[in-house]
Amino acid sequence: MLPYPSGEPHIGHLKNYSIGDAIAHFHRRTGRRVLHPMGYDAFGLPAENHAIKTGQHPRDSTEASIAEFRSQFKRWGISIDWDREFGTHEPRYYRWTQWIFLRLFEKGLAYRRDAAVNWCPQDATVLANEQVIDGRCERCGSQVEVRQLEQWFFRITDYADRLLDDLETIDWPAHVVSMQENWIGRSEGAEVVFRCEEFGIDYPVFTTRPDTLFGATFFVLAPEHPDVLKLNDSQEVRDYIARAAGASAEERGAEDKEKTGVSLGRTVTNPVNGEELPMYVADYVLMEYGTGAIMAVPAHDERDHAFAGKFELEIRRVIDGGEELPYTGDGAMVNSGRFDGMHNREAFDAIVAWLESEVKGKPAINYRLRDWLLSRQRYWGCPIPVVHCETCGIVAVPDDQLPVELPDVRDYAPKGKSPLAAAEDWVGTDCPSCGAPARRETDTMDTFVDSSWYFLRYCDADNEEAPWDRAVVDGWMPVDQYIGGVEHAILHLMYARFFTKALADLGLLRFQEPFARLFTQGMVTRDGAKMSKSKGNTVSPSDYVDRYGADAARSYILFVGHPAEGGDWSDQGITGIVNFFDRLYRAADFVGDADPAEPTDLLRKAHWAIDKVTRDLGERFATHTSISAVMELVNEIHRNREDPHVSFAVATAASLLFPFAPHLSSEVYERVSGERVWEQPWPAADPNLLTAETFELVVQVNGKVRDRIEVPAGADRDEQERLARQSPKVEAHLNGGDLARTVVVPGKLVNFVVR
Ligand code: ANZ
Ligand code: ZN
Numbered sequence: 001m002l003p004y005p006s007g008e009p010h011i012g013h014l015k016n017y018s019i020g021d022a023i024a025h026f027h028r029r030t031g032r033r034v035l036h037p038m039g040y041d042a043f044g045l046p047a048e049n050h051a052i053k054t055g056q057h058p059r060d061s062t063e064a065s066i067a068e069f070r071s072q073f074k075r076w077g078i079s080i081d082w083d084r085e086f087g088t089h090e091p092r093y094y095r096w097t098q099w100i101f102l103r104l105f106e107k108g109l110a111y112r113r114d115a116a117v118n119w120c121p122q123d124a125t126v127l128a129n130e131q132v133i134d135g136r137c138e139r140c141g142s143q144v145e146v147r148q149l150e151q152w153f154f155r156i157t158d159y160a161d162r163l164l165d166d167l168e169t170i171d172w173p174a175h176v177v178s179m180q181e182n183w184i185g186r187s188e189g190a191e192v193v194f195r196c197e198e199f200g201i202d203y204p205v206f207t208t209r210p211d212t213l214f215g216a217t218f219f220v221l222a223p224e225h226p227d228v229l230k231l232n233d234s235q236e237v238r239d240y241i242a243r244a245a246g247a248s249a250e251e252r253g254a255e256d257k258e259k260t261g262v263s264l265g266r267t268v269t270n271p272v273n274g275e276e277l278p279m280y281v282a283d284y285v286l287m288e289y290g291t292g293a294i295m296a297v298p299a300h301d302e303r304d305h306a307f308a309g310k311f312e313l314e315i316r317r318v319i320d321g322g323e324e325l326p327y328t329g330d331g332a333m334v335n336s337g338r339f340d341g342m343h344n345r346e347a348f349d350a351i352v353a354w355l356e357s358e359v360k361g362k363p364a365i366n367y368r369l370r371d372w373l374l375s376r377q378r379y380w381g382c383p384i385p386v387v388h389c390e391t392c393g394i395v396a397v398p399d400d401q402l403p404v405e406l407p408d409v410r411d412y413a414p415k416g417k418s419p420l421a422a423a424e425d426w427v428g429t430d431c432p433s434c435g436a437p438a439r440r441e442t443d444t445m446d447t448f449v450d451s452s453w454y455f456l457r458y459c460d461a462d463n464e465e466a467p468w469d470r471a472v473v474d475g476w477m478p479v480d481q482y483i484g485g486v487e488h489a490i491l492h493l494m495y496a497r498f499f500t501k502a503l504a505d506l507g508l509l510r511f512q513e514p515f516a517r518l519f520t521q522g523m524v525t526r527d528g529a530k531m532s533k534s535k536g537n538t539v540s541p542s543d544y545v546d547r548y549g550a551d552a553a554r555s556y557i558l559f560v561g562h563p564a565e566g567g568d569w570s571d572q573g574i575t576g577i578v579n580f581f582d583r584l585y586r587a588a589d590f591v592g593d594a595d596p597a598e599p600t601d602l603l604r605k606a607h608w609a610i611d612k613v614t615r616d617l618g619e620r621f622a623t624h625t626s627i628s629a630v631m632e633l634v635n636e637i638h639r640n641r642e643d644p645h646v647s648f649a650v651a652t653a654a655s656l657l658f659p660f661a662p663h664l665s666s667e668v669y670e671r672v673s674g675e676r677v678w679e680q681p682w683p684a685a686d687p688n689l690l691t692a693e694t695f696e697l698v699v700q701v702n703g704k705v706r707d708r709i710e711v712p713a714g715a716d717r718d719e720q721e722r723l724a725r726q727s728p729k730v731e732a733h734l735n736g737g738d739l740a741r742t743v744v745v746p747g748k749l750v751n752f753v754v755r
Helices: 011-029 045-054 058-076 091-106 156-169 174-184 210-215 235-244 249-253 302-311 344-357 454-458 470-476 491-505 541-548 550-559 571-587 601-620 623-639 646-657 662-673 717-726 728-734
Strands: 110-120 125-127 145-154 187-196 201-207 218-221 262-269 276-281 293-296 361-366 386-389 393-396 428-430 437-440 482-485 518-521 694-701 704-712 739-745 749-754
Touching: 011 058, 011 482, 011 518, 011 541, 011 550, 011 601, 045 058, 058 541, 058 550, 091 110, 091 393, 091 454, 091 491, 125 145, 156 174, 156 491, 174 491, 174 518, 187 210, 187 293, 187 344, 201 210, 201 218, 201 293, 201 361, 210 344, 218 262, 218 302, 235 262, 235 276, 293 302, 344 361, 541 550, 541 571, 550 571, 550 623, 550 662, 571 623, 571 646, 571 662, 601 623, 601 646, 623 646, 646 662, 694 717, 694 728, 704 717, 704 728, 717 728, 717 739, 717 749, 728 749
Parallel strands: 218 276, 482 518, 694 749
Antiparallel strands: 110 125, 110 145, 187 201, 187 262, 187 361, 218 293, 262 276, 386 393, 386 437, 428 437, 694 704, 739 749
């Protein structure tokens, strides 16, 4: 993942790019073509807020920070292809961000509408739903307000099913996959129509429990529902609506929140039994979800139950089971007329079928996912390339006039509209369609737009004719290994997937997913505590690089634990790495004294280390155990300084350490062998010299790795298959499936193919 350049790199950057560099070196030396690029996610609020405070142009502070990041990455020795570097704030990059926007606009995937939006009063801008955490602004923590404004959206909801289904096709950590699933929030249920006879209005509701239809005893509209005042415009109702507007969706929907509401004095008819249900307005029903109206079933829903208790409404059980109400489990239908006795899961389908036949309902699917609000009323972002014309409406800026460059302004402070609105010379333009005077769009794009396609540009960074050449991009992509923090599990990783699919639909790409494999790194702590600026316990990588060298800083961060987990940084700990480096460096002087024909224990140890690092690093990202394997080898070397194989052992140690500590390792390697280690293939362990009693067997189900088990070295095919089948993890995946065949690659893997 590309960094957001602010100040100087922190420990998370050191870790992220040290992992990536180790993997890049490993794969280069195993014979792959490796593209390991770097860029900067350079637009965004922090640079702009800094500009407001200091008057410095955000471009200047951002570019100063980029220069600092670049110079530190170079000092760390990260093997980046610097020819492909760019910042997303450069016109040569954002020209193509605008170009992509226009392609999505042409397809109706970018559109503008009036919307109730999350407004941060502190930052004076709208926020995407994803940027509101517990009703507060993700950046500054202010309480978010709701406002009605014209905004730009990407129609990501059109892709909800594909974004969900294709999670199956990528190798991502389970917790990230489930976060994406929850964010998309697909619910299957039914739409059921309740009629208000008095007003002649039909109210559809979305329910995930049509099986509980006979248990509906009241009906609720959201306070924002447009019909509320039509049904009852009393002062009490007006006051209630006004009060509800202040609270966030999370607060309003919370199960434990005291329920409030007002009776509307009207009724709707339950389509299944003709009963009249009293109507209420209550803030636990949200306008943005489903239809903004619900049928309430207090016997089987927590919130309806709490509401019914407070307003003394009937609670009627319709599913048998559980001691107490509300009961949310399954069971036999009761009090449900002709459906009594049926299991509720079957009744679910039967009731929906009946509703359909009566034209009173139908199966329905609802998503939590909302369209992506991409416009920002801020300065430091990519201009949205359209103009507003009195006659023609919204008109795209022609491709040959891109980029629409960000103008300079004097005042960056947002005042409810974009600071760009003050750049009168820039705003005033001619309509590309009719030539009449028109005005440029003054909103800029969410920075997540910039980072939704940058990986494509890396493949073809200098292309001036197009954002990329399709053949080039199809050749490299998808990204084989993406690495970054879990904080991007939803926003960036969802948006980039959406862009990739939309671009593929436009015929611009051949693949559907941007990142085939994802690795999320864990958070580094210091002396057991979370690092934070306020506690003053952060680690500045440059301090340690100055003191101990880049190799030590890089290796230490990869040694403190598996990089997917946390890992604790301690100042004493890093000195252990430095001592180990000293011992390796001194070992370059050891000279073996005899003819190295016969294998020795040291030679075996070297092959053991090759085998271990190859598997630990290459398959599992286990950088910590890789480095400790080299430590073990170096200890053996010091115990056997005159071993005939000592030079081979030292060269091997350097070769295996190279992905972590490239500077020291290449020097040691050259002293021992006269060669450049990065030009050498990754070493291969001689199986005859491996004395392992066990080996690691990879167990797959339908080609997906489900377990790794230790298996005795002598185990034959049948034995390997038998042991693989015993793995509980595998059993869980075989569960119920029909075993079509089993593939055994002896000594390596067993794959169960199930239907
Ligand atoms: C009747 C019912 C009976 C429900 C029952 C649940 C349990 P998910 O799973 O999140 O999709 N609902 C629908 N629209 C709503 C809105 N705008 N605001 C608040 N609640 C809303 O939730 C779907 C369920 O949440 C729906 O199913 C509806 O309540 C409620 F025993 O309908 B249910
Ligand atoms: Zn016009």
